[in-house]
Amino acid sequence: MAEHPAYPVGLRLSGRRVVVLGGGQVAQRRLPALLAAGADITLISPEATPSVEAMADTGEIRWTRRPYEYGDLTDAWYALIATSDHTANEAASAEAETHRVWCVRSDDASAATAWTPATGRSEGVTVAILTTDRPDPRRTAAIRDAVVEGLRDGTLVAPHQRTKTPGVALVGGGPGDPDLITVRGRRLLAEADVVIADRLGPRDLLAELPPHVEVIDAAKIPYGRFMAQEAINNALIEHAKAGKSVVRLKGGDPFVFGRGMEEAQALAEAGIACTVVPGISSSISVPGAAGIPVTHRGVAHEFTVVSGHVAPDDERSLVNWQALAQGTGTLVVLMGVDKIGKIAETLIAGGRAPETPVALVQEGTTAAQRRVDATLATVAETVVAEEVRPPAVIVIGDVVGVGTGNQR
Numbered sequence: 001m002a003e004h005p006a007y008p009v010g011l012r013l014s015g016r017r018v019v020v021l022g023g024g025q026v027a028q029r030r031l032p033a034l035l036a037a038g039a040d041i042t043l044i045s046p047e048a049t050p051s052v053e054a055m056a057d058t059g060e061i062r063w064t065r066r067p068y069e070y071g072d073l074t075d076a077w078y079a080l081i082a083t084s085d086h087t088a089n090e091a092a093s094a095e096a097e098t099h100r101v102w103c104v105r106s107d108d109a110s111a112a113t114a115w116t117p118a119t120g121r122s123e124g125v126t127v128a129i130l131t132t133d134r135p136d137p138r139r140t141a142a143i144r145d146a147v148v149e150g151l152r153d154g155t156l157v158a159p160h161q162r163t164k165t166p167g168v169a170l171v172g173g174g175p176g177d178p179d180l181i182t183v184r185g186r187r188l189l190a191e192a193d194v195v196i197a198d199r200l201g202p203r204d205l206l207a208e209l210p211p212h213v214e215v216i217d218a219a220k221i222p223y224g225r226f227m228a229q230e231a232i233n234n235a236l237i238e239h240a241k242a243g244k245s246v247v248r249l250k251g252g253d254p255f256v257f258g259r260g261m262e263e264a265q266a267l268a269e270a271g272i273a274c275t276v277v278p279g280i281s282s283s284i285s286v287p288g289a290a291g292i293p294v295t296h297r298g299v300a301h302e303f304t305v306v307s308g309h310v311a312p313d314d315e316r317s318l319v320n321w322q323a324l325a326q327g328t329g330t331l332v333v334l335m336g337v338d339k340i341g342k343i344a345e346t347l348i349a350g351g352r353a354p355e356t357p358v359a360l361v362q363e364g365t366t367a368a369q370r371r372v373d374a375t376l377a378t379v380a381e382t383v384v385a386e387e388v389r390p391p392a393v394i395v396i397g398d399v400v401g402v403g404t405g406n407q408r
């Protein structure tokens with residue numbers, strides 16, 4: 001189509017007049033990027049889609065409600081010609097040529113003086129893809145997606161160009177499936193010099209790290225059991241002070257029974273910058289992966305996430321089991337496999353029906369995921385008979401029975 005390839009350039013449109021002709025789908029798709037660039041946008045069109053109209057209502061763009069007229073492109077730096085009237089587009093194109101306004105055409109790329117690349121952004125980088133001889137939107141979008149995704153998830157790493165995040169990042173790794181870490185978490189992991197990882201969480205991601213990255217298994221840090229947290233804090237501080245980018249990779253979300261704030265406090269005391277990256281907590285995602293919604297209209301309007309690491313009658317327990325027994329909401333118990341017998345007994349004694357459904361989801365979101373169902377009355381013996389082992393999330397309540405059975 002073109003004799004020569006297009007010359008790629010980044011237009012700095014901030015405060016500069018841009019004219020958009022036509023208020024349909026093309027304008028709707030292109031306007032957000034023009035707004036993000038700070039352009040001073042005038043839309044000329046008798047009609048507009050509701051989204052475009054909303055931009056005019058909020059004052060983001062100026063809207064002149066009429067068809068294109070000669071002279072509309074006066075003083076414009078750039079024009080998007082996208083009306084449904086081919087003749088009007090031709091006339092506007094001719095005016096753009098006369099006034100030397102770069103213009104894109106939605107109906108005829110060969111008549112345009114500019115082509116819009118497929119664009120995407122990731123961490124301060126704009127990726128813009130153009131094909132060489134003729135616009136090929138599917139191809140450019142596919143290449144753009146591959147590049148942006150690679151930058152976001154860290155599989156496309158350009159270490160020398162990256163500005164590393166200083167200090168320590170407390171990253172919630174999600175429940176176990178490596179695809180369930182956040183985009184930000186994955187990127188920070190790809191940039192790390194040192195990773196201190198928990199037993200739970202997306203262990204598979206560690207295998208992808210380049211050989212120079214030091215991976216420390218938090219469970220194996222020497223010191224006695226009760227020193228473990230202090231030893232982890234010290235390791236974080238030491239490596240950060242040595243100028244390394246440190247990722248503390250934790251299972252689920254760092255602040256849900258994850259001791260994340262203790263680590264953040266220790267880092268603050270040592271004067272080390274700390275970035276917190278939330279993660280998908282097992283408390284919601286593991287039931288969901290097993291087909292159990294923690295709330296459901298008409299069934300449960302609340303859910304409570306409880307630690308079951310100490311029994312209800314243990315003096316260290318901070319849980320008001322009596323109140324939970326009297327409620328009707330869903331209970332999600334973490335770290336409760338060992339104590340579930342005592343927990344079920346306390347809930348029944350406090351008023352929950354013995355036939356209340358219970359589901360135990362072991363190693364949720366991993367290849368080893370399994371779900372075992374019981375009731376409050378039977379759960380203690382079921383756990384033993386079925387050899388349910390931690391890690392497991394225990395869901396108590398009628399939501400256990402509302403699933404569709406087609407969950408994958």
Ligand SMILES: C[S@@+](CC[C@H](N)C(=O)[O-])C[C@H]1O[C@@H](n2cnc3c(N)ncnc32)[C@H](O)[C@@H]1O
Nearest residue numbers: 252253256258281282334335363364391392393
């Ligand atoms: C110390 S807590 C940490 C919770 C984590 N911060 C979160 O937000 O998911 C560990 C408990 O989380 C639950 N858990 C974490 N990952 C799990 C998984 N993949 N399957 C089942 N339970 C899980 C188990 O109850 C386990 O004993």
